[in-house]
Amino acid sequence: MNWIFLSLISAVLLGVYDVSKKLSVRGNAVPIVLLISVTVGAVIWLPMIVWSHGFPSSVPVESLRVDALSWAQHGLLLTKSILVGASWTFAFTALKHLPLSIGAPIRATSPLWTILIATIAMGERPTPMQWLGIAIVMAGFWRFSLVGNREGIRFTRDRWVACMVIATLLGAISSIYDKWLLQSAMIRPATVQAWFTVYLVPVMLPMAVRWYFRDRPKHPFQWRRTILWISPLLLAADFAYFTALSDPDAMIAIVSTLRRSSVVIALAFGARALREVNFRAKAVCVAMILAGVALLTIA
Secondary structure, three states: OOHHHHHHHHHHHHHHHHHHHHHHHOOOOHHHHHHHHHHHHHHHHHHHHHHHHHOHHHOOOHHHOOOOOOHHHHHHHHHHHHHHHHHHHHHHHHHHHOOHHHHHHHHOOHHHHHHHHHHHHHOOOOOHHHHHHHHHHHHHHHHHHHHHHHOOOOOOOOHHHHHHHHHHHHHHHHHHHHHHHHHOOOOOHHHHHHHHHHHHHHHHHHHHHHHHHHHOOOOOOOOOOOHHHHHHHHHHHHHHHHHHHHOOOOOHHHHHHHHHOOHHHHHHHHHHOOOOOOHHHHHHHHHHHHHHHHHHHHO
């Protein structure tokens, strides 16, 4: 199983993950959907954490072993959980109100925001090819605003679009923080993924409590089986992604671009299953965004 095939698997899983999110939050109580989904993720990782702590040498797959951490390192991963929790809250809330064929492509612009944040806050300088990629992504984003106007969604005024943009910005900051955790703090991927997944549960709990005592009458919760699939799909997509990157022959530019192609699944599902409109116009916008993302990652 080579790294390109693993990248495609990750993209497919991410696309289905986006679909599961949309089906789970549509007309539903977002705080409870989030709490259940992150609890499922924690339940998946807890046995591996216990196994790694009790019998580290017996873990059959080295990439799944969860290392012991200092209190300071736990604090770093708790910080990541708070950052990711905020991003997911904005994203899930926005996706509840936006068409999937608009919400998912906005999230696909994450590499643009990562580079812009690195440029402003970290002094990095994009290459001419990356500036071209930024321009193409922004043009695709602008075209999406025109398509959104046809559906009554004004990108400059719609609060759900603003929520999705904020979620994407927080996700971009999380990506930069991930790089620091993995390369500077030297915490291995499985350890980062395991502990931040566990810490997401207490992070999401206050919002669920607030919903129960304040918002439950106005926004009742409806159980849907798709909620159970949110965390497993994301964990599997990330595992395929990390495994692909671990291959010495893997090229990050190609892996990242293939991974972002998950938006095609969300677009197709939104058009076919959810009867969302303006498919062709949105497809052109998605193609522009993917082309820009390709330039950002190849350069």
